[in-house]
Amino acid sequence: MxxxxxxxxxxxxxxxxxxxxxxxxxxxxxxxxxxxxxxxxxxxxxxxxxxxxxxxxxxxxxxxxxxxxxxxxxxxxxxxxxxxxxxxxxxxxxxxxxxxxxxxxxxxxxxxxxxxxxxxxxxxxxxxxxxxxxxxxxxxxxxxxxxxxxxxxxxxxxxxxxxxxxxxxxxxxxxxxxxxxxxxxxxxxxxxxxxxxxxxxxxxxxxxxxxxxxxxxxxxxxxxxxxxxxxxxxxxxxxxxxxxxxxxxxxxxxxxxxxxxxxxxxxxxxxxxxxxxxxxxxxxxxxxxxxxxxxxxxxxxxxxxxxxxAAAGRPVDDSHVAPAAGISAEVVTILREAGLPVTTAWLPLGAACFWTVITVPQNWREALPGMDTARFVHRIGEVLNGNRVGRLSPVVYVLDDDVDPSNDSDLLWALGTRVHPYLRQEQWYGPIMPWYPCFLEEELHRGWGAVVVHDALLPAVGSGRVPQASFDGVFPADLRARVLADEAVAPNA
Missing domain, CATH: 2.30.110.10 (Electron Transport, Fmn-binding Protein; Chain A)
Incomplete structure (x- = not known):
């Protein structure tokens, strides 16, 4: 290049x-x-x-x-x-x-x-x-x-x-x-x-x-x-x-x-x-x-x-990609500076950057002994609510890093199967951006509303977590290796 x-x-x-x-x-x-x-x-x-x-x-x-x-x-x-x-x-x-x-x-x-x-x-x-x-x-x-x-x-x-x-x-x-x-x-x-x-x-x-x-x-x-x-x-x-x-x-x-x-x-x-x-x-x-x-x-x-x-409008166009990358990087930075283990963050482009998805290492409990998921996600919400960048998305999801938040298929599966319909969430009230039509007119006029943080973390490995029903999750390692080797020799045969 x-x-x-x-x-x-x-x-x-x-x-x-x-x-x-x-x-x-x-x-x-x-x-x-x-x-x-x-x-x-x-x-x-x-x-x-x-x-x-x-x-x-x-x-x-x-x-x-x-x-x-x-x-x-x-x-x-x-x-x-x-x-x-x-x-x-x-x-x-x-x-x-x-x-x-x-x-x-x-x-x-x-x-x-x-x-x-x-x-x-x-x-x-x-x-x-x-x-x-x-x-x-x-x-x-x-x-x-x-x-x-x-x-x-x-x-x-x-x-x-x-x-x-x-x-x-x-x-x-x-x-x-x-x-x-x-x-x-x-x-x-x-x-x-x-x-x-x-x-x-x-x-x-x-x-x-x-x-x-x-x-x-x-x-x-x-x-x-x-x-x-x-x-x-x-x-x-x-x-x-x-x-x-x-x-x-x-x-x-x-x-x-x-x-x-x-x-x-x-x-x-x-x-x-x-x-x-x-x-x-x-x-x-x-x-x-x-x-x-x-x-x-x-x-x-x-x-x-x-x-x-740039012809702004429904996602995805120029007005989504750069902000998603920049805000995600800031979110990662402020959470790590607060001593919280974070793998990455991403603002899903198809949601017009209205969501922030944060993924954490599946062994995060080792870094935070004695802390359960509710307290961990509460701490994430606390840090985000105290920072301007943390309130730029009205909805935040915290997931294990077995999913890629930039992959829509991964993300939709995780949100559909891990987010409780009404429990395991906190509302953090504070200033909101004026350009979010999902809020009520009264909220937009006052510039004040809630950012909702969802705890979608899985149980600890060995404590009720089940394997994914995927190629990597439910087939023996030696069989996966043979299938991959055959695929490499004769792809799509």
Whole structure:
């Protein structure tokens, strides 16, 4: 595998896997590109690469579903794995372990390089020329409030005192060529940064990044702890710093290899109406909200730029994969830091990341002598309830690690046969996220509800646990060896 330093090298790797579908016919950025992308994600097809976008200058291109599940047989996480410098064969457990380990490494700040030779500076638009009208801004869903500039790009923002620079994904809607608006929720990191600018009554400088090192969008879509600089975390994750250059009109830095950079300021008050927009939970809710106004001061871009498009909706698409991996890694980290034995964690993608599944070693009782399953799971709930990331999923299941939580067949069997219909569960009340339609309207309005933690652990080995009725569970070892040897000689004979 060659080193992936930008979106173009990443797409070359996907194409080598057969995970890119080039579309040369003209495609309309209003709904058609998103419809093709949406169908691609639902059918697990290769990522659509639109080479001929209608209504814009020749050379402008678009890539759909760059962070969704891969079409590569047996390797659904190939896109996110390659984005983070890992082999395309990486499993969910390996991905979570890698991310959890990266969180223990010292951050590696970005490296400034010569702006004059940076690809993102090949074309520079300032003032009135800095307009979105020349770009293929996608209209994603038919009932959206407008075209959405940002679906898989990262917004860079910094606190007024400079102590924290946040790079995160948040949806942003086009109002006209020079103005946008987007979700800036108090619970989001961009909202936390913006509130500091609001408090001093000054507009917040921002830079919106489309394209670049593919790991930037993946990390921007994760839920790292507040105060963590995503670009420095990504440097530690990759083992090398991200190359950056300064913006044209503010003191933020941006990836040198980015496809498009939009610079400007975010108003210190909520002056615009954002939405509606169909979201990751799979529902096209007719919601709008007052949000700050993004003004555009400059746009820089590469020759023949490639605009990334994520068509959010029913699972599984880009809006599920990166958050699932990032949250799972954080869950593993906080539980292990609390001294609890954990094998892995995973947010099942088909459940729109509304569930967290935690698996523990089958010999966990050796590490926690005298503790029964109820107390063990209570302790897990206690740790999760005391941490922001632990309340990001309204339902938590604790299972033995004889099942793979990323395997839907394994998971459904385990949930169906090990979860009691109404016993062995605890409700932990506290803050809830505003985007979960499974809660009551009153709960969402108050921002307060329950996270339910299910004890689905089996009895101890030798104390009532029965073997699985599977190939590995109910046949003698010598017979299994002969059958496997015969299969290897004459597979599917």
């Amino acid at each position: 060659s080193e992936i330093t930008d979106l173009r090298a990443y797409l070359s790797e996907l194409e080598a896997l057969g995970d890119i579908e080039r579309i040369s016919r003209e495609v309309d950025p209003k709904l058609e590109a998103a419809a093709v992308t949406r169908l691609s994600t639902e059918r697990r097809r290769p990522a659509p690469f639109f080479e001929n976008i209608g209504g814009v200058a020749e050379g402008f291109r678009m890539i759909g579903a760059p962070g969704a599940l891969s079409s590569s047989p047996g390797h659904p996480l190939a896109r996110i794995s390659l984005s983070l410098g890992l082999p395309h064969t990486t499993t969910a457990a390996e991905l979570v372990a890698h991310l959890a380990q990266a969180g223990t490494k010292p951050p590696l700040p970005p490296r400034r390089v010569d702006a004059a030779s940076a690809p993102c500076k090949q074309n520079i638009l300032l003032g009135e020329d800095a307009s979105l009208d020349r770009f293929p801004i996608p209209f994603v869903h038919q009932d959206d409030g407008g075209p959405y500039v940002n679906t898989w790009g990262v917004i860079a923002a910094r606190t007024p005192d400079g102590r924290w620079t946040n790079w995160s994904i948040s949806r942003v809607m086009m109002i006209d060529g020079r103005h946008m608006t987007g979700l800036v929720l108090p619970s989001q990191h961009i909202g936390m940064v913006w509130q500091e600018w609001e408090a001093i009554g000054e507009p917040m400088p921002y830079a919106m990044v489309q394209g670049g090192d593919p790991g930037i969008a993946v990390v921007g879509g994760m839920t790292l702890p507040a105060g963590v600089d995503e670009v420095a975390y990504l440097g530690a994750l990759l083992g090398k710093p991200v190359d950056v250059v300064p913006c044209e009109t503010n003191d933020l830095v941006v990836p040198a290899s980015a496809e498009v950079i939009i610079e400007g300021h975010l108003s210190a008050s909520r002056d615009a109406v954002e939405g509606p927009f169909a979201e990751f939970h799979g529902w096209a809710l007719p919601e709008t909200s007052p949000q700050p106004l993004f003004s555009i001061d400059a746009i820089t871009y590469r020759d023949d730029p490639i605009w990334p498009l």
